[in-house]
Amino acid sequence: MRPTIYGLGEPRGPDFRPAPPPPAWPPPAEPAPTTPYAATARQGWGRPVGVVALLLAAMLAGAAGGRLADAEPAPPRQSTAGPVSGPGDLSDIAARVQPSVVSIEVRSGSGRGTGSGFVFDRSGHVLTNAHVVDGGGDIGVVLSDRRRLDAELVGADHAQDLAVLKIDASDGPAPLAFGRSADVRVGDPVLALGSPLGLAGTVTGGIVSALSREVRLGDRGSRPALQTDASINPGNSGGPLVNTRGEVIGVNTAIATLGGGGGGGGSIGIGFAIPVDRAVDGAQRIIR
Structure with missing residues (x-):
């Protein structure tokens, strides 16, 4: 079945009304000024307008603007709970968290596996999934700055699919904070x-x-x-x-x-x- 392509062809339908034709170009020549103020007005605004008319229009606009301002609702009261995090803040969050996130490489007789983990505490423990390190073998942790550190498997809880690795705390990044x-x-x-x-x-x-x-x-x-x-x-x-x-x-x-x-x-x-x-x-x- 051929895909439907939108955006081509002429628009039709009971609610469609074609736009009016564009004005002729170049525009017709303007009539010669009939007041001594026309040249001055042309220099400032691009077309002949009487000074009195301009002043009157400005006064009317100011009055209308005043009425609109009076009718403008009061701004909503700002929350005192602090700034709300949104999409604009996510880049800062990612930059702060990324150094503590690691890649995990597992080399064994059956091949090479990869996964992820993150620094759990200041003792150099790294939390990951048990299925990432299944099979044992040589386990390495690659930091965000591309340093590769040897890691020891502390233990795994296969029922919870959790495992903990240990790296040298002096080489490891800071641990992440935990929510609830x-x-x-x-x-x-x-x-x-x-x-x-x-x-x-x-x-x-x-x-x-x-x-x-x-x-x-x-x-x-x-x-x-x-x-x-x-x-x-x-x-x-x-x-x-x-x-x-x-x-x-x-x-x-x-x-x-x-x-x-x-x-x-x-x-x-x-x-x-x-x-x-x-x-x-x-x-x-x-x-x-």
């Missing part, structure tokens, strides 16, 4: 950060689409997850989902796809993140 699951609302703007398809330093934006979506995570059935339309693709797993204050509100972990299975179909605008309260509790248990 109770403060997250449907419609909140969010950013997803990570390395989808190996593209390190990728930032995508969207909103929180649902709060407690039952999703199969890990190896022990379904669990409540945040749903977002921020674009999440293979390789984003383990990266942070942050709000407009730069606080982590979830750990990106899964996507819905149309066929293909295994997430190979890419993002269709339905992604899932482990809620922050559960992620923090799980990471602390692994570290202990």
Whole structure:
């Protein structure tokens, strides 16, 4: 079937009225001035107008403007709750969060895998998904400045799909701040950060689409997850989902796809993140 192309052809229909023809060009010559003021008026405004008429028009315009100003409603009272974060602030949030987001490389006998993570605390712990580091092998963490650091697997909770790595704290960036699951609302703007398809330093934006979506995570059935339309693709797993204050509100972990299975179909605008309260509790248990 041929695609429909819009914007071509002549507009028709009962409500369509063609525009009037454009005025002739060049315009007809103006009649010669009949008052001694015409030349002065022409010099200032581009066409002959009497000075008295100009003054009268200005007075009428001023009076009308005064009446309009009097009828203008009072401006709305500004909120005292502080500035509201919006799309214009997201670039600042991304710049502040990105240094603490890492790419994770796993080399094993079965090949090479990639994922994402972020610095969890000042001790050099990095939080990611358990499925990112499945199979073990040589694990490396690549920072935003492209330095590659060796990482040790501290432990993993496959039921929660969480894992913690350890890097040298002196080489690691500052940890991210964490929000609270109770403060997250449907419609909140969010950013997803990570390395989808190996593209390190990728930032995508969207909103929180649902709060407690039952999703199969890990190896022990379904669990409540945040749903977002921020674009999440293979390789984003383990990266942070942050709000407009730069606080982590979830750990990106899964996507819905149309066929293909295994997430190979890419993002269709339905992604899932482990809620922050559960992620923090799980990471602390692994570290202990």
